[in-house]
Amino acid sequence: MNILVIGTGYVGTTTALVFAEMGWKVTGLDTDQQKLNQLQKGILYFHEPGLKELLIKHNNSGQLQFTSNKKEAIQKSDVIFICVGTPSRPDGSADLSYVKQVAEDVAYHMNGYKLVVNKSTVPVGTQEKVTEWISESNRHAHPYDVASNPEFLREGKALEDSLHPDRIIIGTKSDRAAKLLQQLYSSMTCEIIETTPRTAELIKYASNAFLATKISYMNELSRLSDRLDVDIREVAKGMGLDLRIGSRFLQAGIGYGGSCFPKDVSALQQTAEENGMKLQILEQVVNVNKSQYLYMLDKAKKRLGDFAGKKAAVLGLAFKPDTDDIREAPSLRLIQDLLGQQATVHLYDPIAKLPAGFTHDHLTVASMAEDVFKEADAVFICTEWTMFQELDWKSMHPQMKQPNLFDGRNMLDAKTMKSFGYYYEGIGYK
Numbered sequence: 121m122n123i124l125v126i127g128t129g130y131v132g133t134t135t136a137l138v139f140a141e142m143g144w145k146v147t148g149l150d151t152d153q154q155k156l157n158q159l160q161k162g163i164l165y166f167h168e169p170g171l172k173e174l175l176i177k178h179n180n181s182g183q184l185q186f187t188s189n190k191k192e193a194i195q196k197s198d199v200i201f202i203c204v205g206t207p208s209r210p211d212g213s214a215d216l217s218y219v220k221q222v223a224e225d226v227a228y229h230m231n232g233y234k235l236v237v238n239k240s241t242v243p244v245g246t247q248e249k250v251t252e253w254i255s256e257s258n259r260h261a262h263p264y265d266v267a268s269n270p271e272f273l274r275e276g277k278a279l280e281d282s283l284h285p286d287r288i289i290i291g292t293k294s295d296r297a298a299k300l301l302q303q304l305y306s307s308m309t310c311e312i313i314e315t316t317p318r319t320a321e322l323i324k325y326a327s328n329a330f331l332a333t334k335i336s337y338m339n340e341l342s343r344l345s346d347r348l349d350v351d352i353r354e355v356a357k358g359m360g361l362d363l364r365i366g367s368r369f370l371q372a373g374i375g376y377g378g379s380c381f382p383k384d385v386s387a388l389q390q391t392a393e394e395n396g397m398k399l400q401i402l403e404q405v406v407n408v409n410k411s412q413y414l415y416m417l418d419k420a421k422k423r424l425g426d427f428a429g430k431k432a433a434v435l436g437l438a439f440k441p442d443t444d445d446i447r448e449a450p451s452l453r454l455i456q457d458l459l460g461q462q463a464t465v466h467l468y469d470p471i472a473k474l475p476a477g478f479t480h481d482h483l484t485v486a487s488m489a490e491d492v493f494k495e496a497d498a499v500f501i502c503t504e505w506t507m508f509q510e511l512d513w514k515s516m517h518p519q520m521k522q523p524n525l526f527d528g529r530n531m532l533d534a535k536t537m538k539s540f541g542y543y544y545e546g547i548g549y550k
C-alpha cells in the first residue's frame with residue numbers, strides 16, 4: 121500500500137514518519153519547497169524528541185520521500201492523508217480552504233480508486249464536504265472514499281503517542297475504506313473503533329475540549345485550594361486514583377496553551393452555535409483559562425506591589441516542555457502584561473524563541489537560565505522544563521534582589537525552596 125501524506129506540518133511530518141516506521145512506503149507532499157528541502161536533508165524544522173532520528177533513518181531506508189509534484193504523488197498512492205492546517209477564523213470557526221484545495225487537487229489528478237483520509241482536526245461534517253468537493257472536480261468519475269481518522273498525539277510526545285496510541289478512530293460508512301484502514305493499522309495493539317465520519321470528527325473535538333475542561337476545573341479549584349490552605353497537587357492525586365476520574369490532566373498551573381486546546385474548544389463552541397445552542401461549560405473553561413496566568417500575576421503583585429521598575433525573571437516560554445511551540449502560550453501574555461506595567465523582563469527558554477518582531481526595550485533573552493536571576497525581584501516559572509528542576513536553586517538565591525519565586529507549574533518542592541530562603545508560591549500550592 122502506498123501512502124501519501126499531504127501537508128508536511130507538525131502532524132503531517134509525524135504521520136509520514138510513523139507510517140514509514142510501520143513499514144509502509146510513504147510520500148510527503150507539500151507546496152512549501154523550503155520545508156521539503158529541509159526534510160529531504162534530514163532537517164526537522166520544529167522540535168520534537170525522536171523525530172529527527174526517524175527522519176534520517178527513513179530518508180536513508182527509502183521508505184519515505186518528499187515531493188512537491190502533486191500529480192505524481194497522488195497517482196502513485198492508494199491512501200491519501202490530509203494533514204494540512206485548519207487555522208481559526210476571527211469568529212473561532214475553522215478555515216477549511218487548505219482542505220478544499222487538497223480535495224480539488226486529488227480529484228483533478230486521480231487515476232483510479234483513492235481513499236482520502238482526514239487527519240487534520242476538522243469540524244463535524246467535513247468528511248461530507250470533502251466528498252462533495254472531490255465529486256465536483258472528479259472529471260473521470262474515478263471511485264473514491266473519504267474517511268475521518270483523527271489524530272490524538274501530543275506535542276513533545278508525538279512519537280510515543282503515534283506508535284502506541286490509546287485508540288484509533290476510523291470514521292467511514294464504506295467497507296472498502298474500513299478494510300484498508302484496518303490493514304494499515306494492523307500492527308497496532310490498541311482498540312480500533314469503527315464509526316460514522318461525523319462521530320469520529322466529534323470524538324476529536326470532544327476529547328480535546330474535555331481535557332481542557334479537566335485542566336480549567338483543576339485551575340479554578342487551585343484558587344479555592346489557596347484560600348483553604350490545601351495543596352491542589354494532593355487533591356489531584358486523591359481524585360486521580362478514582363479510575364472514573366483518572367490521574368492525567370489534573371495538573372493545575374497557569375493555564376493551557378498550544379495550537380490545539382484553545383482552537384478546538386472555540387471551534388466546538390462555534391459548531392454548537394451554528395446548531396442553535398451554546399456549550400455553557402466550555403464558556404467557563406475558556407474564561408478560567410484566560411484568567412489563570414493573571415492569578416499568578418496577582419499573587420506577585422500582592423507581594424511586590426507595583427511592577428514598575430522591577431525586574432522579572434521568566435523561566436519558560438514554550439506552551440509546554442519538549443516543544444518549541446509558543447502558540448497561545450500563557451508565558452507570552454504574562455510577559456506582555458509585565459512589560460505593559462513597566463517591569464523589566466529577562467527571559468530564558470532552552471528551545472522556544474519569541475515570535476518575530478516581538479521586541480521591547482525592557483525585554484532581554486538570556487542564553488543561560490542562571491543569567492535571569494541576577495538582580496531579579498521575582499522569578500516566574502511558565503514551563504516545566506526538566507532542566508529548571510535541576511538548576512542550582514540554592515546558589516541562585518543570593519543573586520536576586522528579592523528572592524520571590526512564583527512557580528506557575530508547581531514543579532518545584534515548596535519546602536526545599538523555602539529552606540533555601542525563597543518566598544515560594546505555586547498555584548494552589550505553597
Ligand code: UGA
Binds near residue numbers: 272274328372375440
Ligand atoms: C493536545 C491533546 O492532548 C492531544 O491528544 C491532541 O492530539 C492534540 O492536542 C491535538 O489536537 O493535536 P498538545 O496540545 O500537544 O495535545 O499538548 P497537551 O499535552 O495536551 O497540553 C496542552 C496544554 O495543557 C499545555 O499548555 C499544558 O501545559 C496544559 N496542561 C496539560 C495543563 O495545564 N495541565 C495538565 O494536567 C495537562
